[in-house]
Amino acid sequence: MTGTTDIAAAPLTPARVVVVGSGPTGLLLAGDLATAGIPVTVLEKRPRKLSNLSRAFVLHARTLEQLDARGLADELEAAGRALDRLRLFGRLAIDLTDLPSRFNHLLVLPQYEVEKALARRAVEAGAEFRYDTEMTGLVQDTDGVTVETRGPDGRTRTLRAAYLVGADGMRSAVRDAVGLPFPGKSAIRSVVLADVRLAEQPEGLLTVDAVGDAFAFLAPFGDGYHRVIGWHRGRDVPDTEPLDLAEIKEITRRALGRDYGMHDARWMSRFHSDERQAPAYRAGRVFLAGDAAHVHTPAGGQGMNTGLQDAANLGWKLASVLAGHADADLLDTYQAERHPVGRSVLRSSGGIVRLATVRHPWSRAARAALTGLLNTLGPARRKVTAQITGIGYRYPAPRGAHPLTGTRVPDVRLAGGTRLHEALREGRFVLITPDHEPPPAPARPDRLTTAHWASPRRTTLLVRPDGYAAWASDAIPAPGALRSVLTTYLGPAPARRLG
Known part of the structure; x- marks a missing residue:
């Protein structure tokens, strides 16, 4: 460690989150935390400017849904160009118009345009940015993380935070600092x-x-x-x-x-x-997201998309724990839900590359046969498309849970002319009830939005802030039972702060 340590320059803030890296993953996470009222500081070793040297060019349907739930999708759609059909290997035709999503296409848009929108949102929500500032070390204890930084003046300063997230790319300094390996190959x-x-x-x-x-x-x-x-x-x-x-x-x-x-x-x-993929996305109070946690080939355009969805999963959980609405055990579900997705993306992107680069005549014949089969088998083609676009992933659910639990909830229409993604823009859970039943008065209005289905349905559905189903029932739950469910997911009142 070099330079002069200046602890007074960075006051200790136990409930703060430090995000290292201001790429798309770090920006979405910072915006989510700041919107939820959690103090967040973003450290970026590069100067404050947008680069056009990015490699990512595609936003998939699930990512666009997440951006829509943050009020950003429409402006990005206007800036990009939609593509509703793909052709791979000369024969495999993928028609995206069949996707069960409002965004039944790819959006071709340079990464820097996505970063511009996400950075504006994070700044407007109150996130603090420190550019030309490199993380040079960190120390964890039972109460938080002490982060050492070196700023543009060469001086060393420290920050204190409850949690730290490494969104600092393939050569992650955060991952190295906590000793997590990054096994894999070129x-x-x-x-x-x-x-x-x-x-x-x-x-x-x-x-x-x-x-x-x-x-x-x-x-x-x-x-x-x-x-x-x-x-x-x-x-x-x-x-x-x-x-x-x-x-x-x-x-x-x-x-x-x-x-x-x-x-x-x-x-x-x-x-x-x-x-490559880190075996764990968490080491104590330190988390990895995006390329710091997993990298894969550009095939399928899944890199930036997977990182953004990591951030969408982690942000609301950190906010819930730090606001005292949930126990710290909730943070363990980040690994359980996102690590299998990262592993699946490695396999699918690698498989596309290997199919694209087969050399021998018999291999090319096998590729032609496989793509021809996928063209004729609609269910198989739809499964591949759902995986690449991200809408086909679901998270683990407890034994005996309703079949919807853990699934992505589409942007359903709600009574009154609104949509689910619009209801999610406050970062709260959304409870959707049958239209013949009045929704209960929210016991936690700061945590819950209530709504009716726009069309007749019998299901009562609790949607997480990241747009996945937390709980559902096809029977009308008794008021006491529903209150118990809401307490489980929203936490008791008054809130207790956890450091």
Whole structure:
């Protein structure tokens, strides 16, 4: 540790959460915590500016639903371009219009546009940002976490918080500080990236294909430039190897048949794509989210989406515990719910890459047979689509629970002309009751929104702040039983603060 320690410059705040990293995952989490009234400080070692060097370009249906529940989806939809059909491997056609979601499409939108909206929300909610500030160490105890930082002036300062979340990417300093391993391997080496202008416009919004040893992907920025991602199996060189436009054009021609007249590259780089996952997303009072917890190939565009959904899962739980509405045991469910999803994403994205890069004629024949089968088997194709878009995941439920428990709740219409996602925007639980039964007066109006179904249904449903079903019943629960359920999930009043 170097520099001068200045403890007085950062007062100890037992109920504070420190988030390390201001990418999409950290920004959504900070916004959720600040909206819930939890003091949150975001540490970011980069200067305060938005970068256009991001690799993520796609928002999937489930992520758009989460953003809609935060009032952000409509503006992002207006800034991006919707894509309702995909074609992979030349034969596999994926029609997203069949998705049971308001967002039955992909949204092609650069990551920096998502970050811009999330950062504005977090700032407006009161989150504190410290840019040019690096976390250099942390120490945990039974009451909290002491975080050491180094700011732009080179001085070392400390922060005290109840919990810390590492959303600081694949090379996470937080993960290293708590000693969590990151097992896995490099799945693809020497991937090339560039932002280029095109003399010829591609036929589709996204252009992707793999031929022989070459793979290429094209997506528009919306400012006249396109991002190209390419890979050639025979060109396995270190990330530091010089890169020029001629190499990028050659890979693109091999994979897509032409290079679309690429010119005027404003940025070029190499990287390698890993498949890794931390065995635990929690170490005491420290959590991992996004790329700090799991990384995988870009195939399927699931990276940023999975991280945003990690944040949506963790944020309301931290807020509930710190406000005294729930016991700290609730935080254990973050690992139980999100780690299996991360593992599944590793498998699906890796599977797409392996299918795209098969070499031998018999392997290509097998791929053709598999994609042909998926085209003809609707249920199998819908299952694959639901997994990639995120709407097909469900969380574990207790034995004997209602079948809806743990499932994603669609953006259902509610009486009075509102939607579920609109009702979720305050960060509360939502209790939906049959329209012939008056909803109970909320015992915890700060924690619960009540509503009726817009159409006749018999189910009483309690929806978590992240849009998943917490509890349901097809029988009309007695008032006492319902109060007991609400106390279980909302906590007793008055609230007790937990550090």
